[in-house]
Amino acid sequence: MCLVSSQQDDFTWNSMSGLSVRLKPVPLQSLSELERVRLQEVAFSRLLQDYDLGCQITIPKDGQKHKNSLRRKLDSLAKEKSKEKESMPQAFGITLSQVISNDRAQKQRQELQTQREEHRDASDLVSSLLHLTSRRSTKDKELSSSNSSLSSNSETPNESPLPNMPEAPPRTRRRGGVSVDCITDLDDNQSRLLETLQLSLPAETPSNKKKQRDKNLSLNHIFRQVPRVVESCCLHLEKHGLQTVGIFRVGSSKKRVRQLREECDQGVEMQLDEEHSVHEVAALLKEFLRDMSDPLLTRELYTAFINTMLLDHSDQEITMQLLMYLLPPCNSDTLQRLLEFLATVAAHAEDSQDRDGLEITGNKMTSLNLATVFGPNLLHKQKSLDKEFAVQSFARAEESTAIIGVVQRMINTYETLFMVPPDLQNEVLMSLLETDPDVVDYLLRRKASQYSSAGQLLCNNLAVPKAPVCPRKPM
Numbered sequence: 123m124c125l126v127s128s129q130q131d132d133f134t135w136n137s138m139s140g141l142s143v144r145l146k147p148v149p150l151q152s153l154s155e156l157e158r159v160r161l162q163e164v165a166f167s168r169l170l171q172d173y174d175l176g177c178q179i180t181i182p183k184d185g186q187k188h189k190n191s192l193r194r195k196l197d198s199l200a201k202e203k204s205k206e207k208e209s210m211p212q213a214f215g216i217t218l219s220q221v222i223s224n225d226r227a228q229k230q231r232q233e234l235q236t237q238r239e240e241h242r243d244a245s246d247l248v249s250s251l252l253h254l255t256s257r258r259s260t261k262d263k264e265l266s267s268s269n270s271s272l273s274s275n276s277e278t279p280n281e282s283p284l285p286n287m288p289e290a291p292p293r294t295r296r297r298g299g300v301s302v303d304c305i306t307d308l309d310d311n312q313s314r315l316l317e318t319l320q321l322s323l324p325a326e327t328p329s330n331k332k333k334q335r336d337k338n339l340s341l342n343h344i345f346r347q348v349p350r351v352v353e354s355c356c357l358h359l360e361k362h363g364l365q366t367v368g369i370f371r372v373g374s375s376k377k378r379v380r381q382l383r384e385e386c387d388q389g390v391e392m393q394l395d396e397e398h399s400v401h402e403v404a405a406l407l408k409e410f411l412r413d414m415s416d417p418l419l420t421r422e423l424y425t426a427f428i429n430t431m432l433l434d435h436s437d438q439e440i441t442m443q444l445l446m447y448l449l450p451p452c453n454s455d456t457l458q459r460l461l462e463f464l465a466t467v468a469a470h471a472e473d474s475q476d477r478d479g480l481e482i483t484g485n486k487m488t489s490l491n492l493a494t495v496f497g498p499n500l501l502h503k504q505k506s507l508d509k510e511f512a513v514q515s516f517a518r519a520e521e522s523t524a525i526i527g528v529v530q531r532m533i534n535t536y537e538t539l540f541m542v543p544p545d546l547q548n549e550v551l552m553s554l555l556e557t558d559p560d561v562v563d564y565l566l567r568r569k570a571s572q573y574s575s576a577g578q579l580l581c582n583n584l585a586v587p588k589a590p591v592c593p594r595k596p597m
Contacts (some may be wrong), residue, residue: 124136125548125551125552131544131545132144132544133145133544133545133547133548135551135566137563137566137567137570138563139563139567141566141567141570143566143569143570143573144544144573145544145547145548145569146544146573147541147542147543147544148541148542148547148569148572149540149541149542150447150454150458150540150541150542151343151344151346151455151458151540152343152572153343153542154339154340154341154342154343154344154565155339155340155341155342155343155344155451156339156340156341156554156561157550157565158344158451159339160550160553160554161447161542161546161550162181162447162448163181163553164447164546164549164550164553165444165445165447165448165546166179166181166448168444168546168549169426169441169444169445173433173437173440173441173444175425175426175429175430175433175441176429176432177425177426177429179423179426179445179448180422181422181448182420182422182423182448182449182450182453183450184219184450184451184452211387212224212228212386212387212388212389213349213350213351213383213386213387213410214383214386214387214409214410214413215413215414215415216414216415217414217415217416218349218414218416218418218450218452218453218456219450219452221349221351222347222349222452224389225349225350228389228391232391341561341564341565344451344455346455347451347452347455347456348455348456348459349410349456350386350391350392351386351392351406351407351410352407352410352456352459352460353459354392354394355394355403355404355406355407355410356407356459356460356462356463357394358394358398358400358403359400359403359404359407359463359467360463360466362396362400363400363403363404363467363485364466364467364470364485365470365482365483365484365485366400366401366485367483367484367485367486368485368486368487369400369401369404369467369485369487370404370408370487370492370495370496371487371491371495372401373401373405374399374401374402374404374405375399375402378398378399378402379402379405379406379409382398382402382403382406383406383409386406386410408495408496408499411460411496411499411500412498412499417499417500417501417502418453418456418457418460418499418500418501419449419453419457419500419501420449420453421502421503423445423448423449424501424502424503426445427442427445427501427528428501428521428524428525428528429524430442430445430528431523431524431527431528438531439531439535439538439539442528442531442532442535442539443538443539446539446540447542447546454540457500457532458536458539458540460496461532461533461536461539462536464489464492464496464533464536465489465533465534465536465537467485467487467492468487468488468489468492468533470484470485471484471485471486471487471488471491472484489530489533489534490526490530492529492530492533493526493527493528493529493530493533494526496529497522497525497526497528497529497530498525500529501525501528501529502525551565551566
């Protein structure tokens with residue numbers, strides 16, 4: 123197994139089984155967990171070697187706790203005192219990774235509740251049958267006891283008969299429908315299921331040791347990590363709000379937005395329909411992004427993203443893409459869903475005509491207008507005390523243009539932003555080849571299977587130059 127070609131835009135590998143695989147651009151979400159972690163390292167190295175952003179670059183940690191200011195410490199103390207009165211929020215004002223965990227836990231609870239109801243229905247049916255059988259048995263015993271009592275009275279007239287007490291049914295009969303209040307009430311299969319569900323939440327960052335870390339990383343794709351509130355809002359607005367003029371700019375009912383927010387924080391699944399105002403849902407989406415404890419593009423990468431606008435135009439998209447690879451999976455997945463939605467909104471900004479020639483009014487929200495609204499919520503150093511969406515509330519005036527420029531560029535290029543080019547995939551495979559050649563062979567076979575449907579698999583009998591030793595890609 124080796125790399126047989128490393129020319130520009132041509133990275134071809136031979137697997138152990140003889141398959142020749144030419145790497146092609148693939149979506150970021152198609153990579154395995156292990157590949158995405160190695161891609162972070164490759165992108166980090168590429169940024170340090172090839173681009174001068176004039177700042178320190180660090181890979182953001184998933185769910186990392188940042189140092190709190192004195193005000194935040196006081197706020198946290200106040201929150202601790204009120205824990206007994208108010209439950210912790212499930213969506214707003216917490217880390218994105220925790221929102222994802224809460225969503226998964228809520229979904230698992232719903233599935234478990236469904237299983238409990240099915241189990242309870244089956245138990246009730248069995249209990250009813252047992253109850254009928256028990257009643258028939260009790261009547262037979264009462265009749266037999268009555269006959270026996272009459273016979274006893276005729277033989278011993280001075281002995282007063284005792285009242286007939288029905289025999290208590292066995293404990294298994296008295297329980298009737300099974301009530302499941304704790305894990306011990308479940309049968310073995312359900313108990314193991316609940317334990318599995320409880321242990322299936324995303325784990326914290328693995329050990330710093332690469333080998334030990336890689337053992338804990340999966341070769342499967344990471345499940346798509348987008349909060350339910352983001353997905354629900356995007357779907358609703360895509361269905362009902364694309365022709366709404368001034369969407370994200372027109373005010374909404376603060377009371378209704380607060381009600382929706384409380385539902386999310388209580389773990390209630392939102393059911394958005396035509397009755398919900400487009401502007402209310404738009405405001406809810408903005409509030410979620412604004413109130414995140416760490417912005418979607420993370421504070422660690424704030425200066426780096428801002429400084430990409432100082433580079434040549436041809437390098438801006440490349441550096442933004444490399445910086446995006448550094449984001450935790452939940453951040454990059456959520457960012458991709460959001461940019462896809464914003465690009466759809468921008469595509470309906472201008473007036474158009476339908477098939478009958480009737481004019482359709484555009485929503486007037488171009489990518490520039492959307493970047494102006496969302497930029498401050500996605501990219502900032504610290505949370506603003508002012509709840510307005512103005513860039514100047516938390517960034518210097520000279521940085522506001524850069525913030526808007528970064529987000530606008532992402533909206534306009536989202537389709538290619540989340541693709542992984544062949545040269546970076548090649549570096550990922552080369553790094554894995556040093557420690558896990560069997561893993562590389564597995565990944566190549568999987569890529570070959572994925573490419574075959576698109577005609578990207580090279581024939582095994584194709585003449586390919588042999589290379590007994592896998593050369594490194596030229597620096």
